[in-house]
Amino acid sequence: xxxxxxxxxxxxxxTEALDILSSNEGAAPLAGGQSLTNVLKHRxxxxxxxxxxxxxxxxxxxxxxGDGSLEVGACVTYDEIDHSPDVRAGHAILARESSHIExxxxxxxxxxxxxxxxxxxxxxxxxxxxALDATMNIRAVGGTRHVAAEDxxxxxxxxxxxxxxxxVSITIPPxxxxxxxxxxxxxxxxxxxxxxxxxxxxxxDGVIEEVRVVxxxxxxxxxxxxxxxxxxRGVAPTAELVRAAAELIGSDVEPIADGHGSSDxxxxxxxxVARRAVLAAIEEGGRK
Ligand SMILES: Cc1cc2nc3c(=O)[nH]c(=O)nc-3n(C[C@H](O)[C@H](O)[C@H](O)COP(=O)(O)OP(=O)(O)OC[C@H]3O[C@@H](n4cnc5c(N)ncnc54)[C@H](O)[C@@H]3O)c2cc1C
Numbered sequence: 023x024x025x026x027x028x029x030x031x032x033x034x035x036x037t038e039a040l041d042i043l044s045s046n047e048g049a050a051p052l053a054g055g056q057s058l059t060n061v062l063k064h065r066x067x068x069x070x071x072x073x074x075x076x077x078x079x080x081x082x083x084x085x086x087x088g089d090g091s092l093e094v095g096a097c098v099t100y101d102e103i104d105h106s107p108d109v110r111a112g113h114a115i116l117a118r119e120s121s122h123i124e125x126x127x128x129x130x131x132x133x134x135x136x137x138x139x140x141x142x143x144x145x146x147x148x149x150x151x152x153a154l155d156a157t158m159n160i161r162a163v164g165g166t167r168h169v170a171a172e173d174x175x176x177x178x179x180x181x182x183x184x185x186x187x188x189x190v191s192i193t194i195p196p197x198x199x200x201x202x203x204x205x206x207x208x209x210x211x212x213x214x215x216x217x218x219x220x221x222x223x224x225x226x227d228g229v230i231e232e233v234r235v236v237x238x239x240x241x242x243x244x245x246x247x248x249x250x251x252x253x254x255r256g257v258a259p260t261a262e263l264v265r266a267a268a269e270l271i272g273s274d275v276e277p278i279a280d281g282h283g284s285s286d287x288x289x290x291x292x293x294x295v296a297r298r299a300v301l302a303a304i305e306e307g308g309r310k
Contacts, residue, residue, distance in 0.1 A: 023063050029071045036080050036161060036190060042073050044163045044186035051075050051188060053097055053136035056128050081135070081190060084108050090196030092116075093159075096135025096189045101126070103134060113154070113194055115203040115306075119146050135189045138174065141181045141243070144216055148175055149244035150205055153221035153236040157193045162186055168193075175243035201225035201232070202306025204299040208291050210282055217283050220295040224303040230254045235300060240277040240292050247271055250296060259304040268297035 030052075033039040043049050048070030052058055055076070061067050075081060081097035086108040094103065100120040103109050109117045123129055123137075123146050137147045138158065148171070156171040160183065171192075174182045183189065197203060207219040218239045225232040233254045238244045253267035277288035 023065070025059060025063050026065075026068075028062065028069060030074060031071060032074045032077070034078075036075075036078055036188065039073050039075050039078065040161060040163050040186065040188060042071070043188065046071050047185075049073050051139075053133040053139075054099065054128075054131040056132045057136065057140050057142070075188065076131075076133070086112060092194045092196075093191050094134055094194070095191050096139075097133045098135075100129040100132050100134070100137075104129065112196055113203075115205055116147075116150065116154070116194070119150055119205055122146060134192060138171075138192070139181055139183060139189055141175050141177070141179050143178060143239060143242055143244075146207075146219075149219055149221040149236045149238035150203075151192060151194070152244045152246065153205075153223045153234050154194050154197075154203060155223070155234060156195075158182075158189055159191045159193060160187050161190045162188075166190070172246065178242045197223065198225050198232075200227050200307050202303040202308070204302025204304075204306065206295040206298040206302065208295055215282060218277065218288050218291045218295055220292065220299040222296070222299040222303040224254075224259070224300060224307060226259050226304060226307050228258075229256050230259050230304075231256075233300070235296055237271070237275065237292050237296060240275040240288060245275070247275075247296065249274070254300065261301060264297050264300050264304070268293045268300070271296055 050069040052072040052074045081095040083095045084106045085093045090112050100123045103120040104117045137145050151171040158169045158174045160167050169182050203223045205221045208217045221236045223234045233251050235247045235250045236244050249270045250267045257263045271293045277285045279285040
């Protein structure tokens with residue numbers, strides 16, 4: 023289906039973009055356009071005015087602070103993340119996962135902000151950002167607010183963004199010494215439709231001191247599995263104990279069923295990917 027005719031504007035600053043978005047009810051930000059143009063083509067949503075934010079310099083920077091935290095502008099593309107020395111230095115897992123998103127064309131245009139603002143449960147980056155304890159920096163005409171990634175994703179194609187707001191950047195804290203991150207997806211084929219995913223971040227100092235385990239494709243948004251985290255906190259980082267903790271993923275998660283797997287199959291696979299993601303995070307921490 024062809025794209026319906028739609029008005030288009032290219033503001034020169036974030037301030038101008040926010041003014042336009044707040045004064046036009048039918049306006050929507052256009053970032054990489056990889057999802058939005060498809061949505062418009064298929065008439066799933068209608069937009070009166072596309073506000074193209076993709077070239078705004080303010081949204082395209084990657085900054086590593088002195089404490090090792092990373093701030094990635096909302097319109098930085100997957101390819102730029104993959105090739106950024108700053109990302110690779112301290113958050114290699116983000117570079118790696120960005121490099122796994124579909125094909126080079128999508129990676130040249132698709133942005134980290136669009137990936138999150140779409141809140142498509144199949145997208146790669148949301149569970150990783152929740153596991154890494156990222157903060158979403160949001161601007162409106164009236165000012166800036168900060169929302170934990172964990173609270174940003176609200177449902178299928180639904181986020182904490184209010185009308186007129188823009189996600190401007192994402193801040194990711196440093197992965198501490200003795201810490202690591204892991205990300206494991208079970209897909210229909212390599213880098214294709216995902217059945218279930220898990221992302222984890224740990225810090226080990228003799229025992230597991232800190233842990234975040236996030237599951238995706240078992241609910242409409244990425245969810246932390248608090249029971250598994252609780253079972254891991256304070257224990258030795260052994261394969262047996264991680265396996266036992268993963269077994270706690272049970273009827274508390276209710277994955278969807280589709281042509282690629284039943285709900286029960288997804289639940290069983292969630293245990294497998296969660297275990298592997300935590301072990302990968304422990305292994306990465308041990309290498310530092
Ligand atoms: C064939 C194909 C395969 C794909 N495969 C994958 C895959 O394997 N993994 C994966 O993760 N993704 C995949 N995607 C999705 C792709 O990553 C998109 O780039 C992503 O979903 C949206 O990013 P975008 O920059 O293109 O955003 P756009 O399409 O421009 O925007 C998406 C939505 O977010 C809003 N938005 C964008 N930026 C902001 C902002 N800064 N503030 C507020 N709202 C904003 C827009 O208004 C729109 O509603 C695929 C897409 C296609 C077409």
